[in-house]
Amino acid sequence: MTVPTVKLNSGYEIPQLGFGVFLVPPHEAEKAVTEALEVGYRHIDTAAIYKNEEGVGAAIAKSGIARDELFITTKLWNDRQAGEEPHSAIRESLDKLQLDYVDLYLTHWPTPEKDTYSNAWQKLIEIRDAGLSRSIGVSNHLPEHLDRLVADTGVVPAVDQIELHPAYQQQNVIDWGRATGMRIESWGPLGQGKYPLFENPAVAAAAEAHGVSPAQAVLRWHLQRGIIVFPKSVNRSRIEENFDVFGFELTAAEVDAITAIDPQDGSGRVGSHPLEFN
Ligand code: NAD
Numbered sequence: 567m568t569v570p571t572v573k574l575n576s577g578y579e580i581p582q583l584g585f586g587v588f589l590v591p592p593h594e595a596e597k598a599v600t601e602a603l604e605v606g607y608r609h610i611d612t613a614a615i616y617k618n619e620e621g622v623g624a625a626i627a628k629s630g631i632a633r634d635e636l637f638i639t640t641k642l643w644n645d646r647q648a649g650e651e652p653h654s655a656i657r658e659s660l661d662k663l664q665l666d667y668v669d670l671y672l673t674h675w676p677t678p679e680k681d682t683y684s685n686a687w688q689k690l691i692e693i694r695d696a697g698l699s700r701s702i703g704v705s706n707h708l709p710e711h712l713d714r715l716v717a718d719t720g721v722v723p724a725v726d727q728i729e730l731h732p733a734y735q736q737q738n739v740i741d742w743g744r745a746t747g748m749r750i751e752s753w754g755p756l757g758q759g760k761y762p763l764f765e766n767p768a769v770a771a772a773a774e775a776h777g778v779s780p781a782q783a784v785l786r787w788h789l790q791r792g793i794i795v796f797p798k799s800v801n802r803s804r805i806e807e808n809f810d811v812f813g814f815e816l817t818a819a820e821v822d823a824i825t826a827i828d829p830q831d832g833s834g835r836v837g838s839h840p841l842e843f844n
Contacts, residue, residue, distance in 0.1 A: 567606055567812060572794055574724040575747050576694075576701040578669065581637055582789060583809065584609030584796035586753070587618055595621025596628075598800045603629045605809050611727075611751075611796040612663075613641035613674060614655060619662035627664050638663065639670040641705060642690070647673065647682035652689035656698050671699035672727055676711040679844040683707070687715045687723075703727065705753070706840045709742045716746075727751035730793060732769070732784060732827040733761045733834025751794040753837075756781055760836040768823035776814040785811045787824045 571579035585602040587595055587610065595618035599610060603625060612622045619640060626636065640663065646655040656671060671690055676683040683704075690702040703725035704715070716722055726743060728736050730752035743750050757763045764770070764780035773783040781797070785808060788795045797808045816824075828834060 567809070569606075569608070569812070570789075572749055572792070574701050574749060575722060576724050578700050580670070580701075580725075580749070580794060581609040582794050583607070583785070583811065584611050584637065584639075584794070585805070586611045586796035586798040587622060588613070588616055588753075588798055590616070590618055590621075590798065590800055592618045592621050594800055596624045598805075599625035600629065601802055602805055603631060605806050607805075607809060608635055609637040609639075609796060611639045613643070614646075614659055615641070615643040615674065619659055623663035623665065633665075637669045638665065639672065640668050641672040641674040642686060644675050644677045644680070647677070647680065647686035649685070650689070652686055652693065656693050660698065667697060668699045670701045670703060670724065672703045672705045672725070673707075675706045675843050676704075676708070676840055677844045678711070678841060683711060684714055684718045687721070688719055691719060691721055701725075703748075705751075706843070707739075708840055709738055711840070712742055712746075712748070722746045723748050725749045725751050725794065727753055729754050729835060729837045730788075731755055731757045731761065731834075732763060732766070732787065732824050733757060733829065734832070734836070735825070735828045749794060750792075751796075752788055755788055755793075755795040755797050756784055757834075758836050761834060763827070766827055768820070768827055772816055772820040772824060775820065776816070778811075778814060779807060782807060782811050783816065783820075784824070786814065786816050787821055790816055790821055
């Protein structure tokens, strides 16, 4: 099965569906990523703070899959944004991943109280120019942070990876991306299993109409809205299920009904708020 790709502002293409490894313990990461690669995933989303880059790297090395068929993302953790630290951090990540470059390197959170996210962005530009990451972007940045990065450097991130699922859609960040050509990646695409999404009548009805699971209906909702997703599971049958989302299409009415789930008051958020995470 060929996963559609989305073109980034760097000119590189990213597979719209990938595999995320947040909270996958280091010793399980190699097995989970090996299974994902067997199933057909070619886009893996990890981060230095997940402490599982070695396992991801081992799975990639053993897979024998050509490097240019893979799309690997990792992220700079918050305590390494200052000074020249990002340069050391990317080299450590590349060593662990056993790679010469990553496809996408992100600053993980703006942590606005520290006020080092703009410095981190300038270092990511240097890291891209040095060939250590093909594309660069950010995560958990709000429009005010994105405006600051562009004002300081003139460089628009290729992506912003934000908490995004039917109950928490952050339309203001999506709008910022539309206006500037920045792509949106969803983290927690299934609400991390913390929000009762699968029981929601709009999700359940769409799933039933197409003979798919509620998780597949939600993933399809993201894909049809142009969002990049990388659901996480360490369960082989769910890894397969989450990849099997290209054989059906939600109707416009089903997409709209799922879009209407967002309570619009922020109460659907399951993770930290970028202004409060420091
Ligand atoms: P997710 O929405 O993908 O939820 C994962 C959970 O959903 C699993 O633990 C499992 O319990 C459940 N699940 C998965 N597939 C299912 C299925 N088919 N049916 C029923 N339940 C299923 O949440 P996530 O893992 O937090 O997000 C995906 C990825 O996003 C992460 O692995 C990570 O790569 C990234 N992420 C990034 C940030 C960030 O700050 N940038 C934060 C969290 C996650």
